[in-house]
Amino acid sequence: MLELCSDFNNDVLALLALADDEVLEWRLFDLPALPTWCSDRLALLGDAAHPLLPYAAQGGAQAIEDAVTLSVLLQKGTPPGDVPERLKLYFDARHERAEYVQQFARTQGAARPGQKEVPDDGAWHEFFKKIFSHDAWGHAEEVLKHSKS
Numbered sequence: 105m106l107e108l109c110s111d112f113n114n115d116v117l118a119l120l121a122l123a124d125d126e127v128l129e130w131r132l133f134d135l136p137a138l139p140t141w142c143s144d145r146l147a148l149l150g151d152a153a154h155p156l157l158p159y160a161a162q163g164g165a166q167a168i169e170d171a172v173t174l175s176v177l178l179q180k181g182t183p184p185g186d187v188p189e190r191l192k193l194y195f196d197a198r199h200e201r202a203e204y205v206q207q208f209a210r211t212q213g214a215a216r217p218g219q220k221e222v223p224d225d226g227a228w229h230e231f232f233k234k235i236f237s238h239d240a241w242g243h244a245e246e247v248l249k250h251s252k253s
């Protein structure tokens with residue numbers, strides 16, 4: 105393990121050296137964006153729909169936004185026959201944003217100091233602006249309203 109982390113900061117190496125032989129290597133897996141998250145009356149959400157690398161700390165947040173969106177689009181009283189169409193709306197409402205976050209985390213994870221792919225402060229600022237200004241509930245309501253007009 106210490107060999108694997110040989111280019112880590114010395115403080116981190118000192119901490120790792122204190123550990124017994126139970127230090128685990130936790131591999132990260134990536135997945136390209138899926139063409140859809142729904143099939144008829146079934147839908148994926150959270151990591152199953154859009155697994156995120158951990159470099160933007162957004163996996164849980166995006167899963168919650170999926171759940172909020174579904175709760176608006178499948179609100180009490182939704183006719184059972186409307187469910188497949190509502191699930192397609194859920195994908196339409198969510199996939200672009202989730203894929204944007206996936207790609208940002210991917211870029212950040214691939215980055216090493218000195219490489220030009222490293223998002224600069226401006227890119228992080230833009231990212232946080234998009235992340236924290238989003239109203240998932242309001243957006244889902246808009247998507248539903250447009251689908252009826």
Ligand SMILES: Cc1cc2nc3c(=O)[nH]c(=O)nc-3n(C[C@H](O)[C@H](O)[C@H](O)COP(=O)(O)OP(=O)(O)OC[C@H]3O[C@@H](n4cnc5c(N)ncnc54)[C@H](O)[C@@H]3O)c2cc1C
Nearest residue numbers: 149150151152153155156158160161162163164165166167
């Ligand atoms: C170390 C770490 C730090 C993180 N930090 C952040 C953070 O700061 N901010 C953030 O937003 N996100 C963070 N995340 C990401 C976040 O935890 C995940 O994106 C989020 O938990 C995904 O939620 P989910 O419900 O989609 O999947 P999960 O939380 O993985 O839930 C899936 C559940 O299904 C269960 N399951 C699997 N197979 C079966 C089966 N066959 N039958 C029944 N049950 C089954 C699993 O046991 C699990 O309980 C972090 C993740 C990790 C690993």
